[in-house]
Structure formats: C-alpha cells, structure tokens
Amino acid sequence: MKINYSLIIFVAVSVFFVCPSTGKKKSDLVACSKCCARDDCNIKLCHFPTTKPINTTRCWSCPDGVNDPRNCNHVALCADNEMCHSGMMTFPSGNHSVLHKTGCVRRQFCTTLTMAVMEVKKYQELHNQTHTAKRETGICDICCGTDMCNGTPCTVIRDYLYALYKSGKLNNETLTVQTHHP
Numbered sequence: 001m002k003i004n005y006s007l008i009i010f011v012a013v014s015v016f017f018v019c020p021s022t023g024k025k026k027s028d029l030v031a032c033s034k035c036c037a038r039d040d041c042n043i044k045l046c047h048f049p050t051t052k053p054i055n056t057t058r059c060w061s062c063p064d065g066v067n068d069p070r071n072c073n074h075v076a077l078c079a080d081n082e083m084c085h086s087g088m089m090t091f092p093s094g095n096h097s098v099l100h101k102t103g104c105v106r107r108q109f110c111t112t113l114t115m116a117v118m119e120v121k122k123y124q125e126l127h128n129q130t131h132t133a134k135r136e137t138g139i140c141d142i143c144c145g146t147d148m149c150n151g152t153p154c155t156v157i158r159d160y161l162y163a164l165y166k167s168g169k170l171n172n173e174t175l176t177v178q179t180h181h182p
Contacts, residue, residue: 059084065099078104084150088140102150110143118165145175
C-alpha cells in the first residue's frame with residue numbers, strides 16, 4: 001500500500017493552524033479541520049478512508065464507566081466476533097449519579113440483547129405503556145454495529161435503532177442500517 005505523505009502532512013499542518021490551543025491561526029487555506037482531544041476523534045477527517053483490519057469495529061471503550069459517554073477518551077479495536085456496547089445505570093443513592101460503560105462485547109450476546117430490547121419497546125408501544133422519567137432512565141443496555149457508534153447515551157442509541165427496527169431498516173445480525181430488503 002502506497003501512502004501519500006503530502007496529504008498526511010497537509011492534514012496535520014492544517015490542524016495546527018486552525019486549533020486555537022495549538023497556536024495562533026496563520027492560514028486561511030484549510031480543506032477540513034476538527035479540533036479535538038479524544039482518541040480517534042478525527043477519524044474520517046476530510047472523508048479520507050481509514051485503515052483497519054477487515055471485519056473489525058472500533059468502539060469507545062470505558063469499561064469502568066464515565067458520567068457521560070462523550071467523555072470517554074479510549075478506543076478499542078474489537079475482535080471480529082464483537083460489536084460496540086453501551087450501558088447506562090442510574091444509582092439512586094443521594095444525587096442519582098449516572099454511570100455509562102462502553103466497550104466491545106461478543107456479537108451473539110449483542111444481537112440477542114438488542115433484539116430483546118427492540119421487542120420490549122415494541123410491546124410497550126403497542127400497549128401504550130408509559131414510564132416515569134425515573135424508571136425510563138434507570139438502566140439501559142444496547143449494542144450497535146458501526147465504528148464508534150457507542151459514543152452517545154445508551155437511550156439515544158436505543159431510540160435510533162428502534163426507529164430503524166420499526167421501519168424494517170435494521171439488520172438484525174449486524175445491528176446496522178439494512179441496505180436492501182430481502
């Protein structure tokens with residue numbers, strides 16, 4: 001594989017000129033830029049392809065938990081039989097603190113878990129069951145099948161996947177958008 005070093009240098013230099021924390025802006029010629037502090041936060045910068053092993057997924061990984069999944073700064077390269085997972089739990093002691101755990105989980109567990117969550121949401125919707133905010137935000141577990149898909153709260157991922165599920169656009173095996181209907 002041939003690497004175009006001038007492209008890599010251009011992207012790296014343009015970030016130096018644009019990001020205020022790295023120095024004073026010295027140029028207006030920027031193809032694209034993104035200032036960030038997370039691992040891999042500049043993936044797909046300028047829509048250039050990223051390189052990674054085939055059939056693997058990158059996921060945010062904070063198995064010990066963080067107060068907000070957007071504060072997770074670690075990236076894991078999942079094994080080929082794993083997917084991204086996002087879990088959230090509210091602890092009722094005192095200030096109702098929330099803990100978000102993210103990482104890679106076995107694909108078989110993920111698809112079983114996520115399909116069960118989809119069926120529960122469908123049942124609740126069909127029977128017009130509503131929940132108080134306390135019960136709704138108490139616990140959440142979900143998986144998703146695309147790179148870095150677990151970087152938002154579990155409830156956001158769950159609701160997005162459920163919308164796909166209801167419309168028949170969720171691939172139940174890969175937990176991604178189904179590109180064609182069987």
